[in-house]
Structures are given as C-alpha cells and as structure tokens.
Amino acid sequence: MSTAGRNPAWREAERLAERHARVVLARLDVRVTSEPDDPQLDLVGADFAAIVVHERLPVTRETLERLHHHAGGRTAACYARAGYAKTATLWAEERRIALFGYTDAGHTAAMNTAAHELVTRAQTDSEQRVRTAVEVVTRHAVQMREEAERRDREARAAALREQEDGRRRSRARRRQREHDEAALSRSMVLLLEAQLRPGALDVAIQRLALSPVVETVADTAPRLSLSERAHAIDIVRWLFDEAAGVLEATTPRSEQETPHYRAARLMIQRAHVALDAADGQDVAGHVSPDEVAEQLTYVDRCWRGLLGELVKSVTPPVHEIPRPRVSVG
Incomplete structure (x- = not known):
C-alpha cells in the first residue's frame, strides 16, 4: 500500500x-x-x-x-x-x-463516530493512567516523607537518650565520687581516733549497730511528707557513708579482695542506688509512696547485712583472769 x-x-x-x-x-x-x-x-x-x-x-x-x-x-x-x-x-x-x-x-x-470514540477513549484512558500514576507517586512521596520523618524522630530520640544516659552516668559517677570521698574522710578520722583511743573502731561499729534510724525510716516511709522523706533519706545516706568509712578503716589493704569486704561494699552500693531511687534521682515527677516504701525496705535489708559484716570485725573483749595471791614468806 x-x-x-x-x-x-x-x-x-x-x-x-x-x-x-x-x-x-x-x-x-x-x-x-x-x-x-x-x-x-x-x-x-x-x-x-x-x-x-x-x-x-x-x-x-x-x-x-x-x-x-x-x-x-x-x-x-x-x-x-x-x-x-x-x-x-x-x-x-x-x-x-x-x-x-x-x-x-x-x-x-x-x-466519523468511530474516530471520535477512539480519541475520547484515549483521553479517558490517559487521564485514568495519569491519575493512577499521580496517586502512586503521591502515595510513594507520602511514604518516603513519613519514613524520613520517622528516621529523623528515631535519630533525635536516640540522640536525646544518649545525652540523657550520659548525664545520668555523669551524675552517678559524681554521686559515687562523693560517697567515696565521704567514706575516705570518715575512715581517716576513725584511724586517727583509733591511734588516740584503741577501742574507737569497735565503739563506732557498736554505735552503728545500735542505731534504730534506718529501721525507723523504713517503717514510717509511707507516712513521710516530701520534706520529711528527703531529710530522712539524707540521714540514712550519712549512716551508710559512716559505715563505709568504718569498713575501710577496719579492713587492711591485703583483705580488700576477700568475700567479706566485697559483700559489704556491694551492700553499700546497692543501698545508695535504692536511696537515689527513693529520692527521685533521674526520675521525672514525684515517686509514689509505695515505691519509696519498697526502696527503703530494701535499704533496711542492706543495712542489716552490712552491720552483720561489720560486727564480724569487732575485736572480741579480752577478760582479765584473776590470779591467786602468792604469799611472800
């Protein structure tokens, strides 16, 4: 053709x-x-x-x-x-x-009519394909934008968590350093007292063993107000720092790897963690009374275990046995 x-x-x-x-x-x-x-x-x-x-x-x-x-x-x-x-x-x-x-x-x-129908059908089909393509592209663009926003939110959240974890670790190191310094200071004072008065360490251990403060705070925890709770927790912290000083003063360096010493140090560390939780450290808002009571009860158990380890180091009293008189003839 x-x-x-x-x-x-x-x-x-x-x-x-x-x-x-x-x-x-x-x-x-x-x-x-x-x-x-x-x-x-x-x-x-x-x-x-x-x-x-x-x-x-x-x-x-x-x-x-x-x-x-x-x-x-x-x-x-x-x-x-x-x-x-x-x-x-x-x-x-x-x-x-x-x-x-x-x-x-x-x-x-x-x-003719057939030609017009061909043109009309082509326009309709093209419009439908364009609408479908636009919908697909729009949906894909929305998904990509949502995915990018999700990744951005996750990245921001991860960065914030990392910053918060860093601040939390920094605060924990600072509190641990303060506790160590307090224990070191108290141990030096006790060692000086021991040089002046030989029984000073035993007296300090007995004074801690007879103190009812930790048990009383644990029993009254649900009824304490916010100000009373903070003051009571500070007192309990001071007692544990005092006990840590006694532990350091009564434990020679050669015995600081023994199970006795490690168990006592672990109880002190766990007690400080529980006290921080009861005091609302690293927590947004207030801590519930039930949570405070639970943490302080755990602190009381740590205190009892720590006292048990400290009492073991008390020097047993030496009783003087009377001797019969010898007559001089």
Missing part, C-alpha cells in the same frame, strides 16, 4: 499519523511499517492497524475494504489527505473503522 519510498511527502504524512496515533490515541506501540513487514499497512501496533492515503482524491470504499481485510481483529484507522467518498464513510461506520483527515500543515481531525 505504501509508496513512501518513492514519495517523501507520503513518508512525512506517515510520521504525522504515527505521532497522532501515539499522542492523541495513546497507542504508544504504533510504528511506521517497512514494506517487507506488511506492504498493505502503513502503521501497525499490538491492537492497531492503519493506512495513510496521501492523494488528491477522496478515499474510496475499495481502499477501506482492503484496510479492513488486512487489519483483521485489530482496530482499523485511515488517515486521508483529501477526505472520503460518501459510500466509503457509510461503509466505515458499519465496520467501525476510524476515519481521520489531515492537512499538509500537520493538523489532524476525526471524521
């Missing part, structure tokens, strides 16, 4: 029809045929077959019959420069062949 190899204008008309089929009719797979592929058709696609009639005379029915025969079950279309004969138009309407007209200036127009 095509004579494009002999007529360059016909080839240009085929290119015009190809652009129209792809852009207007949304037949993206349509291409201009070469003569070995199908000499009876000028444009082919998966579901599209068309001819281009670049002549000065209207297209006749016989031309459309050949198009209809070679198109088979595909959508058939014809692009004519000079229009169509009346019989050809009527016959094309019955066979649902789309008729288009074009000009040398590059304008194309639908000439």
Whole structure:
C-alpha cells in the first residue's frame, strides 16, 4: 500500500499519523511499517492497524475494504489527505473503522463516530493512567516523607537518650565520687581516733549497730511528707557513708579482695542506688509512696547485712583472769 519510498511527502504524512496515533490515541506501540513487514499497512501496533492515503482524491470504499481485510481483529484507522467518498464513510461506520483527515500543515481531525470514540477513549484512558500514576507517586512521596520523618524522630530520640544516659552516668559517677570521698574522710578520722583511743573502731561499729534510724525510716516511709522523706533519706545516706568509712578503716589493704569486704561494699552500693531511687534521682515527677516504701525496705535489708559484716570485725573483749595471791614468806 505504501509508496513512501518513492514519495517523501507520503513518508512525512506517515510520521504525522504515527505521532497522532501515539499522542492523541495513546497507542504508544504504533510504528511506521517497512514494506517487507506488511506492504498493505502503513502503521501497525499490538491492537492497531492503519493506512495513510496521501492523494488528491477522496478515499474510496475499495481502499477501506482492503484496510479492513488486512487489519483483521485489530482496530482499523485511515488517515486521508483529501477526505472520503460518501459510500466509503457509510461503509466505515458499519465496520467501525476510524476515519481521520489531515492537512499538509500537520493538523489532524476525526471524521466519523468511530474516530471520535477512539480519541475520547484515549483521553479517558490517559487521564485514568495519569491519575493512577499521580496517586502512586503521591502515595510513594507520602511514604518516603513519613519514613524520613520517622528516621529523623528515631535519630533525635536516640540522640536525646544518649545525652540523657550520659548525664545520668555523669551524675552517678559524681554521686559515687562523693560517697567515696565521704567514706575516705570518715575512715581517716576513725584511724586517727583509733591511734588516740584503741577501742574507737569497735565503739563506732557498736554505735552503728545500735542505731534504730534506718529501721525507723523504713517503717514510717509511707507516712513521710516530701520534706520529711528527703531529710530522712539524707540521714540514712550519712549512716551508710559512716559505715563505709568504718569498713575501710577496719579492713587492711591485703583483705580488700576477700568475700567479706566485697559483700559489704556491694551492700553499700546497692543501698545508695535504692536511696537515689527513693529520692527521685533521674526520675521525672514525684515517686509514689509505695515505691519509696519498697526502696527503703530494701535499704533496711542492706543495712542489716552490712552491720552483720561489720560486727564480724569487732575485736572480741579480752577478760582479765584473776590470779591467786602468792604469799611472800
């Protein structure tokens, strides 16, 4: 059918029809045929077959019959420069062949109902594909934005947690350093007293063992006000610092790896942790009375265990045995 190899204008008309089929009719797979592929058709696609009639005379029915025969079950279309004969138009309407007209200036127009339907369906399908694509892109963009926001929130939360953990560790080290300094100071005082009064260490241990403060604070914890609770916890802290000083003063360096010493140090450390929890350290808001009572009860158990270890180091009293008198004769 095509004579494009002999007529360059016909080839240009085929290119015009190809652009129209792809852009207007949304037949993206349509291409201009070469003569070995199908000499009876000028444009082919998966579901599209068309001819281009670049002549000065209207297209006749016989031309459309050949198009209809070679198109088979595909959508058939014809692009004519000079229009169509009346019989050809009527016959094309019955066979649902789309008729288009074009000009040398590059304008194309639908000439019958089937052509209008092709254009309308293409526009509808294109709009639907565009809406679907827009929805997919929008949904993907929303998901990407939400994912980026989630990662940003997680990164910020991780950074805040790291900062808070760093501050918490710093506060814990500072409190531990304060407790160690207090214990060291008290142990030095006790050692000086022991040089002046040999029984000073035993007296200090007995004074701690007889003190009812820790037990009383644990028993009255649920009934303490906020100010009374803070004051009572400070007193209990001071007692544990005092006990730590006594422990250091009564334990030679060579015995600081013994189970006795390690158990006593562990009880002191656990008691300080429980006291910090009862005092609301590193906690936002107030600590409930039940939580305070639970922590102080645990502190009382640590105190009893610590006293048990300290009492073991008390020097047993040496009783002087009376001797019988020896008469001098």
